[in-house]
Amino acid sequence: MCCKTFTLTRREGGFNRLQSREGAFKSCIPFALKEEVNVAIASQYSKSIGLKLLVAFVLILGVAAFTRIFAGNASAHGYLESPASRSSLCQQGQNTNCGQIQYEPQSLEAIGSFPQSGPEDGKIAGAGKYPELYAQTPDRWKKVTMNGGKNTFTWHLTARHATSEWKYYITKKGWDPNKPLARADLDPTPFCYVNDGGAIPGQTVNHECNVPTDRSGYYLILGVWEIADTGNAFYNVIDVNLVNNGTGTDTTAPTSPSNLLATATTSTSVTLGWNASTDNVGVTGYQVYRGTALVATVSGTTLSYTDSGLTANTAYTYSVKAKDAAGNISSASNTISATTTGGTIDTQAPTAPGNLRVTATTSSSLALAWNASTDNVGVTGYQVFRGTALVTTVSGSSLTYTVTGLTASTAYTFTVKASDAAGNLSAASSSLSATTSADTGASAWIVNKAYLAGDLVTYNNVVYECRQPHTSLTGWEPANVPALWQVK
DSSP states (O other): OOOOOEEOOEETTEEOOOEETTOOSSTTOOHHHHHHHHHHHHHHHHHHHHHHHHHHHHHHHHHHHHHHHHHHHHTOOEEEEETTOHHHHHHHTSSOSOGGGGGOGGGOEEEOSTTTSSSOTTOGGGTTTOGGGGOOOTTSSOOEEEESEEEEEEEEESSOOOEEEEEEEEBOTTOOTTSOOOGGGBOSSOSEEEEEEEEOOOSEEEEEEEEOSSOOEEEEEEEEEEETTTSEEEEEEEEEEEEBTTBOOOOOOOOOOEEEEEEEEOSSOEEEEEEOOOOSSOEEEEEEEETTEEEEEEETTOOEEEEOSOOTTOEEEEEEEEEETTOOBOOOOOOEEEEOOOSSOOOOOOOOOEEEEEEEEOSSOEEEEEEOOOOSSOEEEEEEEETTEEEEEEETTOOEEEEOSOOTTOEEEEEEEEEETTOOBOOOOOOEEEEOOOOOSOEEOOTTOEEOTTOEEEETTEEEEEOSOEEOOTTOOTTTOTTTEEEO
């Protein structure tokens, strides 16, 4: 029988065919031996292919598990679905110009332990991360109509966390809807509280809560989900049209106008000025009374009125009330008495205010002061101008004013003019140019707040950096405790 020497060559992932040194295939091998060799080769090849499939399957499972874990973390974490929160209505398109939150209403996460900690005042509605949600006016956001009393609040959780507690706050009666939400706007005690004690909730969480029945109109409800295993919390604001007393009518009256004064008088007229009122929905007008008689109604943005057709050398009393769109009327302002001048008209203007100066600077405000003007009869007021725009009018006894709402690192020009009872206006003071400070990101120092090392605060217009963690107390002001604070 022809016999040749054969070799079985191995390659990665299996075996080559049985081959002789001369390259012939399986010649001179008995049929039975060939079958045995074929079976051995097939068995070994099958094992190799099986191992490959097993490894690939394990890798696929691992990638799928990793993907699920990663997706669960990335989609964190939950929002108030019903009644729909501000961010939820952004997602639905009912609130517009919301920024990134419209795509991720579940992401309103910030440091927890509210109200001692958490987002700074003015940034609560956006959890300190989404500035579009900070905006606050009576008509900026779509409102959810809600009856006072028992209501169900439903959270939709995209990633479940061990939970310490849930808290629900509501804005106070008489809160100002024209300013971003701050802690001082909220009732200090939650109207609803649920302690989960570290339990992990389901994907849907329902709370039965009794919403206050002592107020109606536009209010904010703040829901806070405190997380047990991260120290963070989620903050959701609901814009609510609260209905009580069996109606949907706003029954909250505006606050009283303040600081009513006579800014000018002539022999036949008295000019009045006052400070704005606030309302839970919005002030729509002011009613001006001479004695008990209503003499005029001006718009909600008008803060002055000239009562004319009067008698010379006569005393008149005045008061002002504010009203809202629902017809609610505030209590009266302070009452003042103003006397028209005699037959001789005063035409002499006061002297110009002197030494206009800045006494304090922040990133958003400039405090001004000036020296008093003189007048042949008497100075009744000072008008403060930013550029050519009248900012405010203060009484003749006030020699200071703080201009707020300014932009950081920006130069502004100011002048002041004096007025007398006859309406004569002085020349402008010397022009003053002043620049706001840079925005350091520091918030004002407050009592009973937990501070961490590296936190920045402002105190008496000075920026301080926290040196070690602590909870602030009265007497521990940054200027008084160098062990806790250092000037930045």
